[in-house]
Amino acid sequence: MKEFVSNSMFFGVTLSLAAYAVGILAKRRLKLFIFNPLLVAIALTITALLVSGIEYDAYNSSAKYLSYLLTPATICLAIPLYEQYKLLKKNFTAIIVGIASGVLTSLTTIFLMALLFKLGHYEYITLLPKSITTAIGIGLSQELEGYVSITVASIMITGLFGNIAGDIICKVCGIKHPVARGIAIGTSAHVMGTAKALQMGQIEGAMSSLSIAVAGCMTVAGAILYSTFI
């Protein structure tokens, strides 16, 4: 059985889809924020792999086709952004200043907390790209010579948290304007947060999509300067 599954071309995708379906069901039935479909799906998939002893590589040999669609899907974020173009033009200054202050806050917070945890240079720079989208984060981490797989982990933890709690954070912080809510989520939790922002509303989704690209590029520039601090 295990050997058959390891060679299957469909097992990984099927397992991921099934786990995600359970996640959506759980959210509908139990209206608790912790039953986030993505979180439930990841927890179920990891549990299934650990219990059955199936290797990650065997799972990923077919699940990688889901990852394959991530680039085309991210490109399509230009569609909601285009649909909200008028709003973008009208609030251009607010949006750019908002994202820039978010990026600056991100780098500064990581710097201060790295001091608090007494992290070394390599651990510190590894975490600098944590709020930006994985693909830019990987490139930046390599550029700075950080531990790339840990950068990816911190990006995932950040994104997952943004996906689970994005709307709650906005509520608690008194962020009510839909443009501001989108900027907040996209700047802090990249593409995974944007998936949540899209569910909150079209404006939120469009602004969050924009923030991914802008915050990503600003972080690259800022992190190179910040990397010299520790």
Place this chain on the structure above:
Amino acid sequence: MKYLSQFGIILAISFVGEVLNRIIPLPIPASIYGMVLLFVGLLSGVVKLSSVKDTGKFLIEIMPLLFIPATVGLIESWALMQDFLVAIIVISLVSTVVVAAAAGRITQFIINRKTKK
């Protein structure tokens, strides 16, 4: 056919993004180049909204699902992370909240000030 031709356009843009990523020596991924290309294409009218919309919306809708394999992959880097796991988690969570608060509040503040005038 509709979905197929739309998917074709999106894949073609992905490919151009990939080419740009190779040629330009910056850590900017194909997806970001592609997003800018599609946005400019839509604005200039080179790409019609109706010729990417349905497949585009579908891909956006299933996006959370697409993150599952990579995130499950965290179990592979578990051993590496153990040494400073607490720091990674605390820094990730705290900075996410602080960044969202800063970016959101400042954007909101500027929008509200402008509307009052």
